[in-house]
Amino acid sequence: MKAAILKSPGIDNLVVEDRPVPKPGPGEVLVRLRFATLNFRDLLVINGGYGSQQRQSDLVPLSDGAGEVEAVGAGVTGYKAGDRVVGHFFPAWQSGEPSEARFSVNLGGRMDGVACEYRLFRPDAIAHVPEHLSLAEAAALPCAGLTAWNAVIAQGETKPGDCVLVQGTGGVSLFGLQFAHAAGATVIATSSSDAKLERCRALGADHLINYVDVKDWGDRARALSSEGQGVDHVVEVGGAGTMKQSLRAVRVGGRISMIGVLAGNRHELNVPIIVMRSIRLQGVTVGSYEHFTAMLRAIAQSRIKPVLDRTFPLAEIRAAFDHLQSGGHFGKIVIEI
């Protein structure tokens, strides 16, 4: 089979090679992967910047993939050949509280990922794909989708009538928009592009802010919220100066979910505002398998379609990463395997 291999950190050391197709042992499921999608986290891995969370040599990258079950090992129930399945980001985090141990097993970091034609999974590390989704769409879900679900629904407990602000049009932000909309919230979306903002509107955004035109977009968001009290929840994906605006946007007692390893290293934080306005900053790190299946049920019910950007063949995975880094995408960049 074909597999992308990161020989050592550095995009130049990312090659596509032949590898033997594995065989499913007892309790294992062999999946023929068809599509994967990219996350910024994968770019960190490629560049060796994911620290102790990544294996340094001969790593199959990418965490997010979907495909069909090729064969199942002895004792496997719940899956059969031909089933369409999608992988779970943290196989050791089945449910419950986050912990170091539950974070320590992650696809395309500490262990091989999905940028290959065939891969073995434990049955509790895959889930059935909702019927209305293509495999490419399903491959968009494991990291960006689940992170947004955790921020907006599992931890964020967004309910009808809440006001949620999402920043930009990356994968997590668009899923955040879609989940908040499905939960009945008022959604404010920001972007530097009016064209992208119109696409946000089509996905369910109620209010649009072009942050090039509106420098103090935090104040604008606050003004758009119910009685000008501030938004209930900001999904903060990082970037220069965003936190400052987020703190202006959010209401007393509100929540800012902090997401994204590219958020830059250190920020100056206005502590008195956080204290005197009872604000919650919540770090969000993907989610558990229990979160994952809950998200899939919601996606099936609300018939949410992940937003896909361009598709690249596996052989052009480097070009796909270039496209990711260039930042012009809207939604998830897809690898066809």
Place this chain on the structure above:
Amino acid sequence: MKAAILKSPGIDNLVVEDRPVPKPGPGEVLVRLRFATLNFRDLLVINGGYGSQQRQSDLVPLSDGAGEVEAVGAGVTGYKAGDRVVGHFFPAWQSGEPSEARFSVNLGGRMDGVACEYRLFRPDAIAHVPEHLSLAEAAALPCAGLTAWNAVIAQGETKPGDCVLVQGTGGVSLFGLQFAHAAGATVIATSSSDAKLERCRALGADHLINYVDVKDWGDRARALSSEGQGVDHVVEVGGAGTMKQSLRAVRVGGRISMIGVLAGNRHELNVPIIVMRSIRLQGVTVGSYEHFTAMLRAIAQSRIKPVLDRTFPLAEIRAAFDHLQSGGHFGKIVIEI
């Protein structure tokens, strides 16, 4: 002004009389009520069956009303003449935990209600009507709407992909359907009438069960739920044998919200099922003002329209109660004042 007065318990003692129009003192708001709606609880009051929760003589009945601000007393902010407002069921329950004291002040029970042309309110006992609602629609919200909101959203924490079952087509059940749908849940509705079930579908129900055709509708509901595990939440409004079916419908760890004073007096309860399946039975009693305003925000955002049945003039309030008791209605019965 005209006011309905319950001279003493008994529908025959419910008369419409002239009363002086009150004047707003400091911190008071005078409201010209335009519409009220009926709840089964009002029928209890009329019949003297609301126990210590009701005044026994010369009571203006009905808890749910909406109208326009006529005048405001000194020191009132936030309201001005002409504003469209709707009353809150428990004026002393502003927020926080339920308590005896917070339940003890209720419109059309312990204190005069809204079946009259003019009434004084404290500013924190009324709220602005969402723009897309008529005053008749707003009058549907205080008791049935808020009870459903509390059950499905505030306490129920329904999230996208959850499965909620509502029983029949009374006011609370239809609001429960609408709120669960707005929150992204899968909704199962039951009724004895296929015509009514079709109207439920139009309101957002995903699955319909005619409980005349399907005696064991609890099992049917369970089969319709995700992987047949059972529904997450049943909004139980009572009636012969419903609890037994609700216990069959609900999943391990699921919730049954218990609503409705007409639920009959005593039920035989299958305790071992509750214990061995970790089921939660939750009594629900309308809600706080903080719940009320949160619900109004959600209704505005999701553009939910309360379902209204027939409208009666105040002079025919007795006929309206007859219509309520006959049980053939779909949605709320309205009194025009």
Place this chain on the structure above:
Amino acid sequence: MKAAILKSPGIDNLVVEDRPVPKPGPGEVLVRLRFATLNFRDLLVINGGYGSQQRQSDLVPLSDGAGEVEAVGAGVTGYKAGDRVVGHFFPAWQSGEPSEARFSVNLGGRMDGVACEYRLFRPDAIAHVPEHLSLAEAAALPCAGLTAWNAVIAQGETKPGDCVLVQGTGGVSLFGLQFAHAAGATVIATSSSDAKLERCRALGADHLINYVDVKDWGDRARALSSEGQGVDHVVEVGGAGTMKQSLRAVRVGGRISMIGVLAGNRHELNVPIIVMRSIRLQGVTVGSYEHFTAMLRAIAQSRIKPVLDRTFPLAEIRAAFDHLQSGGHFGKIVIEI
């Protein structure tokens, strides 16, 4: 080794036999069990009354046991020979929400239990015993202790100053008393024996009610609570008429945890009180491994000592069950293996 075997339902079919000592395979831990304790649930199993939750023939009974690690299989980390360990009731319920699948694997019911000298466990089905506990005391924890923890702490979220009522002096009730006391709550204990009540006081109970002397003990409990508003939480273990008193004891918005398979089959439930007072009835079914380890940390911190009744040798297990059924015990009945 010696093992108690329930050949088929019926106490007369419970025998002690020789069985081969198992060997630990990869990922398995061999434990030399030293003590077990009895639960009413075990009596149900012995009598064949645990329904689909039990294997009908050749079952090693009892869920609650503690001992020393004898040997570990390949790949096991975290345990070594000589470690003192205690078993977890629901091995498949590691964390997260309850579910049918997570309840379906239980010791001494669906699968062999701990009434034997040696038994294999997965590492995630055992936990280290807190230092201050004997193995007999540790053996008291898996079912009764964890059920009380789940009711009072995990679901009950008891906080300092809350008022918790426990009924009688069975295992769950005494653990409930101890956990509520450790969490800073005011504890009201009931019993038919003044001598037992004094022992409750020594365990931390603040108020004592002899329910033989005080028929309407629900009213007494309410009077003892803060401002007579009612207790926050009743741990309801069942029995004739207890629910009626529990409903009188509990405050508006309060909680009744329902525990115990011997609670009788069906109860008449005063539904209007539950609805009009916003009461929560919560079925409680032991707990997850995450709950179990949290409980062990709390027991270590608060140096809680489980209350043990008499100890019987394994050979006299039938006499131990007789003693359980007679009802005169205070705390857990122990089997020395």
Place this chain on the structure above:
Amino acid sequence: MKAAILKSPGIDNLVVEDRPVPKPGPGEVLVRLRFATLNFRDLLVINGGYGSQQRQSDLVPLSDGAGEVEAVGAGVTGYKAGDRVVGHFFPAWQSGEPSEARFSVNLGGRMDGVACEYRLFRPDAIAHVPEHLSLAEAAALPCAGLTAWNAVIAQGETKPGDCVLVQGTGGVSLFGLQFAHAAGATVIATSSSDAKLERCRALGADHLINYVDVKDWGDRARALSSEGQGVDHVVEVGGAGTMKQSLRAVRVGGRISMIGVLAGNRHELNVPIIVMRSIRLQGVTVGSYEHFTAMLRAIAQSRIKPVLDRTFPLAEIRAAFDHLQSGGHFGKIVIEI
């Protein structure tokens, strides 16, 4: 009567003057204040640094006071002359979510405080003093006590076996220690003084760290926690470099409560650690009246005694502020009125 008056910002403009004793109107309670205590927030007010939260001229300072009811106005229930009472910090925050409006009314900031012999209160802005407390001890509770309660119990939901770290020996930290201990948690206390640490041990601290001796006290705290996973909750009161250590101390998924207006203005925040370890930073701003009465119940049950430092007469209030600023105190500084 005597009253301290801040004529305008600046400690030199704080004088003690004669003022007329007010008379209670309808719904008002006249309290003869006996003791007040100081908070750093009062120092901000004195120096004019509390911004829009303070009146700029002729302000009676101090938020925390206790005394006896002198007289009650018409219609007041629940209080009578002679009752020992303590004031609530945020009179407009009775219960429910924090909001700008609920924060906007605060004693000794926007409105007159308690540094005077007599003051009028609404009945819902005072509470009865637990019997075991002196009035000086009660006066320690409104700001520092309630902030700690909100951080550790109301929002922190500390349960038995959790591990809580408190920093230094200011008012909030000592209350945090006491509440965490009362809730059954393991408490780690830090200080620069071994003598103060021994006093912390007497209050219930389980582990002591002298941060002069142990520069990387975050690592030490982590090592002291269960299995070295990190503490569950840090009560962060600010100061140079504390946040960096707090982030090292706290477990994956743990919580850092941020408290204290003197925390300095801006901190550099290590965002990737917060994101990748799912950490929650929670600003805490005193609490509601519902929190206040819950705290008083807990204090009564656990017989917690607030820690008092020196007492100054009202005439020496400036010296008391000097003492506060010097930082050598342990517990609350008291003003006798």
